[in-house]
Amino acid sequence: MKDLKDIKNRAEKEVSSARNNETIRQVFQKYLGKKGEVTLILRSLKDLPEKKRKEIGKLANAIRQELEEKITIKGRAIGAKVERNKPKKRIDFSFPGHKLTTGHLHPITQVEREVEDIFQRLGFSVIEGPEVESEWYNFDALNIPANHPARDMWDTFWLRSNQKIPISKFQIPNKSKIKNKNQNLLLRTHTSPVQVRYMEKHNPPLRIIVPGRTFRYEATDASHEINFYQVEGLMVDKKISAANMKAIMERFFEMFFRQSAKIRLRPSFFPFTEPSFEVDVRCLICGGKGCSVCSKRGWLEMAGAGMVHPQVFKSAGLNPRNWQGFAFGMGLDRLTMMKYKIDDVRLLYKGDLRFLEQF
Ligand code: FA5
Numbered sequence: 001m002k003d004l005k006d007i008k009n010r011a012e013k014e015v016s017s018a019r020n021n022e023t024i025r026q027v028f029q030k031y032l033g034k035k036g037e038v039t040l041i042l043r044s045l046k047d048l049p050e051k052k053r054k055e056i057g058k059l060a061n062a063i064r065q066e067l068e069e070k071i072t073i074k075g076r077a078i079g080a081k082v083e084r085n086k087p088k089k090r091i092d093f094s095f096p097g098h099k100l101t102t103g104h105l106h107p108i109t110q111v112e113r114e115v116e117d118i119f120q121r122l123g124f125s126v127i128e129g130p131e132v133e134s135e136w137y138n139f140d141a142l143n144i145p146a147n148h149p150a151r152d153m154w155d156t157f158w159l160r161s162n163q164k165i166p167i168s169k170f171q172i173p174n175k176s177k178i179k180n181k182n183q184n185l186l187l188r189t190h191t192s193p194v195q196v197r198y199m200e201k202h203n204p205p206l207r208i209i210v211p212g213r214t215f216r217y218e219a220t221d222a223s224h225e226i227n228f229y230q231v232e233g234l235m236v237d238k239k240i241s242a243a244n245m246k247a248i249m250e251r252f253f254e255m256f257f258r259q260s261a262k263i264r265l266r267p268s269f270f271p272f273t274e275p276s277f278e279v280d281v282r283c284l285i286c287g288g289k290g291c292s293v294c295s296k297r298g299w300l301e302m303a304g305a306g307m308v309h310p311q312v313f314k315s316a317g318l319n320p321r322n323w324q325g326f327a328f329g330m331g332l333d334r335l336t337m338m339k340y341k342i343d344d345v346r347l348l349y350k351g352d353l354r355f356l357e358q359f
Contacts, residue, residue: 004060007041008063011030014030018078021075039064045057104359107342107348108333112211115335118255119233119252122248124233126211127208129194130188131188131212133185133187134170134186135184137193137194137197142192142196143271143272144271150270154190155189155217157216157217159186170183171200171317188212189216191231195210195272195308195312198210199234199312210232214229214230220345223345225333225349232330240324245307249279250263256335257338263279264279265278272312274307274309282298282299283299285341292344302334303330305327305328307327336348
């Protein structure tokens, strides 16, 4: 009992004279730690006769509890003092702030917006159409009936046959002439279906462009993807000729590439234009010398184009005797590649941030 009281006195003195965290920790170890003086007494209780055990045990436990409280209070007081004495943090207002990383538009979207902007300045409106299209608008209405060999030009992703829609649902001037009474659905292979969709509802004169996503079931390479983007152009009025088309396209390429871009028209075939052209631009990546993007030709095919076929006017319910027009369909991916000198279209769809962050 005397030893215990002595321990208590010593411990209390040491607690009150402790000035820092380390000394208070040492006091704790010395008296209450695993081999601490109070702990050892508590452990030795089992060897004492019952009466003594009760007496000494009671006192030892009370001392342990009291000491524990005192050490905790002292520890807190030391902690608070340390905190008070810490030098105040100064804010340096001249220090540069943290840069916030923000996302940005995909290069194709940037190009799409620029194309829209240029054509709007040339008097064109921007129109949209559905990506899931009917066989009628994608083919029949564009003078490509079922079984016509020209359908092979556009390798098609067809949708499941139980999703057919009856021909009665369409605003077709002469429904009886359509062979496929139940129309298959497909992923549009080009943006041209929107020509007919728009002319059904709007009377000429008109000037529109239709940017959008298109799909083709074909092998991919440096300049071909199965999912790509086109922008359709359509201008209809009383007297429109191929010369108007060439002027508009040349003006567009100049504004887009901000340099004189060389273009050439090659005779071509599209069932929905007559005459038809392929519009090539001198390859800006190799300067015309020949590279993988232009398949060593020095020219890159950018668009199909031509004068609107009378059959297309008829599909839209317009009299071809009254109207003339030109149409074109440009590859937005190809425009993006030329603008930023990208040598593989597939890079645009990989979602690789190391590539995309450069734009
Ligand atoms: C057409 O799609 C026609 N609808 C264009 C047209 C519209 C002609 C109006 C006349 C009047 P074509 O299949 O050539 O045509 O495609 C047009 C452009 O889309 C091509 O010049 C090319 O730039 C781009 N393109 C075609 N296939 C792919 C592909 N797999 N990957 C990337 N771009 C492509």
